[in-house]
Amino acid sequence: MRAFLADLRRTVLAPASIATLLLTVGLVALLTAPTGPAGGPFGGSQFALSYEYDHGFVFHFYVFNATGQPVPGANAQVELSSGNQSTTPAVGGSATAGPDGVATVTVPVNDSNWSATVVLMSEYATSTFQGLSVSMVPPGTVVHGPGTFSPIFGGRYGLTPEILLYDPGPGGSAPTGSTVVVRANFTGPPARDSVLSSTPVSSPVSHYSLSGSALPLTASEIEFDLIGPDGSTISTWVAPPSDLAVLPYTAASWGQALSERVTFWGFLAPLLAVGFGYAAYARPRGVRALEPILALPTTRLAVLGRRYLSALLPLTAATGLATVIEFQVDGPDPNGLGAVLVAAIWGSLALEGAAFLGIVFLLAHVIRSAAAVAALTIALDAFLAYFVTAGIWLVASLSGHYPSAAAINAAVLDNPTQLTAATVAAYFAGLGSPGIPARPIYVVGAAPPSLPSPGATFEIVVAMVGILAIGTMLLAAGLARYRD
Numbered sequence: 001m002r003a004f005l006a007d008l009r010r011t012v013l014a015p016a017s018i019a020t021l022l023l024t025v026g027l028v029a030l031l032t033a034p035t036g037p038a039g040g041p042f043g044g045s046q047f048a049l050s051y052e053y054d055h056g057f058v059f060h061f062y063v064f065n066a067t068g069q070p071v072p073g074a075n076a077q078v079e080l081s082s083g084n085q086s087t088t089p090a091v092g093g094s095a096t097a098g099p100d101g102v103a104t105v106t107v108p109v110n111d112s113n114w115s116a117t118v119v120l121m122s123e124y125a126t127s128t129f130q131g132l133s134v135s136m137v138p139p140g141t142v143v144h145g146p147g148t149f150s151p152i153f154g155g156r157y158g159l160t161p162e163i164l165l166y167d168p169g170p171g172g173s174a175p176t177g178s179t180v181v182v183r184a185n186f187t188g189p190p191a192r193d194s195v196l197s198s199t200p201v202s203s204p205v206s207h208y209s210l211s212g213s214a215l216p217l218t219a220s221e222i223e224f225d226l227i228g229p230d231g232s233t234i235s236t237w238v239a240p241p242s243d244l245a246v247l248p249y250t251a252a253s254w255g256q257a258l259s260e261r262v263t264f265w266g267f268l269a270p271l272l273a274v275g276f277g278y279a280a281y282a283r284p285r286g287v288r289a290l291e292p293i294l295a296l297p298t299t300r301l302a303v304l305g306r307r308y309l310s311a312l313l314p315l316t317a318a319t320g321l322a323t324v325i326e327f328q329v330d331g332p333d334p335n336g337l338g339a340v341l342v343a344a345i346w347g348s349l350a351l352e353g354a355a356f357l358g359i360v361f362l363l364a365h366v367i368r369s370a371a372a373v374a375a376l377t378i379a380l381d382a383f384l385a386y387f388v389t390a391g392i393w394l395v396a397s398l399s400g401h402y403p404s405a406a407a408i409n410a411a412v413l414d415n416p417t418q419l420t421a422a423t424v425a426a427y428f429a430g431l432g433s434p435g436i437p438a439r440p441i442y443v444v445g446a447a448p449p450s451l452p453s454p455g456a457t458f459e460i461v462v463a464m465v466g467i468l469a470i471g472t473m474l475l476a477a478g479l480a481r482y483r484d
Contacts, residue, residue: 008310011280020275045071045122048147048166056108063097069151070101074122080114112136149237168204177229184219262420267385269349270356277360280311284368319349334368350421358472365479426458
């Protein structure tokens with residue numbers, strides 16, 4: 001035990017281990033840094049609109065991006081036209097959204113019954129809304145227009161069950177007395193509904209998040225009602241439960257992003273294995289630092305086993321920490337991904353790492369140079385994670401027979417670095433916890449009819465990676481026993 005603890009401490013504190021961890025953290029920080037209001041899944045701009053009458057029409061805009069955050073600097077333009085444009089010319093106005101995303105446009109007219117055309121221009125997008133009928137209303141009365149309820153994006157994975165409400169009071173102040181009621185409507189017989197929540201509105205901009213697993217999937221629709229102080233319904237937004245409970249886990253925008261993330265970590269886990277394997281065994285063997293240890297009362301297999309465990313333990317801990325931070329803390333659901341899926345991703349990454357750790361230990365007995373071992377293993381990792389398709393097409397072009405798209409997808413998915421992608425596909429195909437509906441997910445290699453089901457693919461890849469992890473170490477043990 002003392003010898004193993006010494007090996008563990010030596011491996012964890014080795015410069016190669018520390019450099020690998022720093023490189024991994026750097027790659028993650030570089031490739032997952034938020035892009036801000038203007039980029040990627042956080043980009044674009046849209047608006048919510050309400051109006052009131054106070055010596056003219058006063059339009060209140062809230063301009064927001066895909067995550068529901070305000071977009072300053074957008075220009076809101078309003079043009080009012082009457083039914084008889086030959087005698088009443090069109091009038092209009094414009095304003096620029098401030099840091100809070102709010103723009104107020106005042107059009108000083110006294111006549112009623114106008115048709116409004118709204119144009120929103122920002123650095124990222126231009127939106128137009130035509131045909132909004134406006135009329136003079138009593139002072140202090142706010143009329144809600146388009147965008148009162150808006151489904152928005154959230155998190156780095158795309159859609160979440162989150163709704164934005166824009167409900168300004170007079171002059172854009174905070175509303176008083178309004179309530180948002182969320183209910184599930186069920187088809188009969190008998191027809192019925194069930195109130196899921198009732199929340200007072202205290203801010204002009206509010207977000208309402210619903211846990212997908214908490215929504216009744218047997219409901220025909222989920223209804224959001226904005227109820228005024230007098231009990232009347234001001235605005236209603238209705239969606240099928242699949243848009244809120246299932247869509248976040250099956251939509252291409254979410255599924256593709258998650259697929260890319262698990263593919264990225266499917267590359268990083270073997271990279272961690274190479275670093276720990278290099279520090280624990282490849283480099284000491286390359287510089288013949290193990291030979292003095294073999295002079296002590298121990299065996300080659302004992303040294304191999306201790307060094308392997310000294311690399312496997314920090315590798316497992318590192319992949320587990322990465323999984324918790326990446327997929328639980330920053331997951332698409334406000335409460336993170338399901339614990340079963342997080343554990344499955346962790347296990348997949350640990351198994352991938354163990355397979356590449358075995359490759360490092362095996363190559364260390366074939367090639368004396370530790371740098372060459374690391375270079376070959378990293379190249380194999382990069383090829384399997386990112387260049388399989390290019391390799392297939394290169395071989396196909398030389399032979400003149402090009403594979404089908406299904407064959408390409410199968411080759412991409414059926415390799416060690418794609419075990420996490422296979423795990424996610426299998427999970428959402430019905431192998432996961434009952435808290436999330438069993439639906440297919442858009443993942444590279446999943447769903448083509450000519451391929452095995454995601455569950456079968458998952459079993460194939462797990463078996464393949466498991467055999468690789470065990471087989472390489474058995475071969476390494478044989479070479480350690482019979483070869484210097």
